[in-house]
Amino acid sequence: MGPLLQTATSEALGGACAGVVADSVLYAVDSAKVRAQTTPAASGGWKILFRGLVPTITLGSVPIFGSFFFCFALVKTKLLEQKQDALLPFAAAACAVPATLVGVPADVLKKRLVLGIDPNVAKAFSHILSEQGWRGLFAGWHVNLVKDIPFAGVKIGFYEAFVSQWRAWNGLSSKEALGAQGAAICGIASGVACGVLTCPLDVVNTRIKASATPSRSILQVGRHMLKTEGVFAFFRGVAMRSFVLAVGSSIFWPIQHGVSCHLNGNT
Template sequence: MGRLLQTAMAEAAGGACAAVLAESVLYAVDSAKVRAQALEIAGASNWKILFRGMVPTIALGSVPVFGSFFFCFAPMKVKLQDYDWEVLIPCASAICAVPATLVGVPADVLKKRLVLGIDANAGKAISHILSVQGWRGFFFGWHVNLIKDLPFAGVKIGFYEMFVSQWRAWHGLPKSEAMSPSGAAFCGVASGIACGILTCPLDVINTRIKADSSSRSILHVASSILQTEGVAAFFRGVAMRSFVLAVGSSIFWPIQHGVSSQLQA
């Protein structure tokens, strides 16, 4: 139990630290992706709007999301590897995405309102949400986040672990040997691109629902997009999304591995 707790805490710290840097570097690109996915954008457009809400979104979203995810995921991964059940790692990551996603919904709601120009700053966004919807407004569209993030986590971790396995086999490395920063970065890029393309439709639906508080049904939004804009609309912003996930993963994984390894040394 002590070993698992130490692993969980170290991996969580690594995930939180890596998230801060990766999200900070790519925040504006991800904001541009959100604006590309939205049907309507409020207010004037300028480069500054791409950075709206960066500090509260990362502090209240990325840090607790990735910290809680790895705190749950790390010990499960260890036990699955102990019993040679690595094939179940994607399922474990999807399960661990449930609490992590729910923790991050308020920050996701806040970011989309800010970068889409619905509110001018975080204070006004919070005030507006509380006055119109109450505290439940911060969890608006939580079901969409879950439906999006569960397969996202499974696909992303599944692809990453697959590429890691192939990388180890190609270089003749044992499972016990830590991944090099270059290896982790390469596997992160490959998994990020694959995940960005496969999960883009769910990301588009999530953006549309967050941008319009009257859109509550996932099926209704998906049907509306299909009928009025066609299949191509489900892949709006796919290039930027794939870029964010690819570059973000190339930054994230080496740092996550490095920090967690140092804390467990």
């Protein structure tokens, strides 16, 4: 295995491991955010917040973060070699496309489960396939792309900028390990900013996947929300979303860096 492929594989495994841990820890909080984004708010006991945890994490977090970091590592290495750091946000946005698409089915399943539309994964699959066919598993895929592409670009852009500043403040070279504290602080800052900026599209995404509206058009759903609920509807669950991303990032980045560095022998 060549050095570049080894680096990409290590980054992918680090991303997958970090995604599983972070998403598992914050699964219930994210579920509560999803439920807060519906109108009226979905009913159900606290146990529903954990519904579908294992299958959706397995089908979502692992392939999403694994594929993203594999692709991003390849592109990032080349850009840094050519001293094109400014293009990293655009590279992240491009790498978010395959990562987003592979994770849409898990996103659809989770929203249906935690909103109480279906009692378990088997029923969810059955209902989706009988009512909408295989296309139902990719409901709202366009919303995911519109949301995740800028999200990835902005988040990675902020993160890399904070990392650069952290290295400068602490006298670290670009080849030295960032450290768990630095990774956590930089992740929190970038996560909160992205949580607020992408909340409107996240709300629209939830409405579409929950079949809370007959339309699958981002613009039509957005216009309907604005007309019937006002602008604040686009920021339903923003506090929980920001909390999830902030805490999740403080968990995610140290693990991702730690695993990838260990596999690369840069401990």
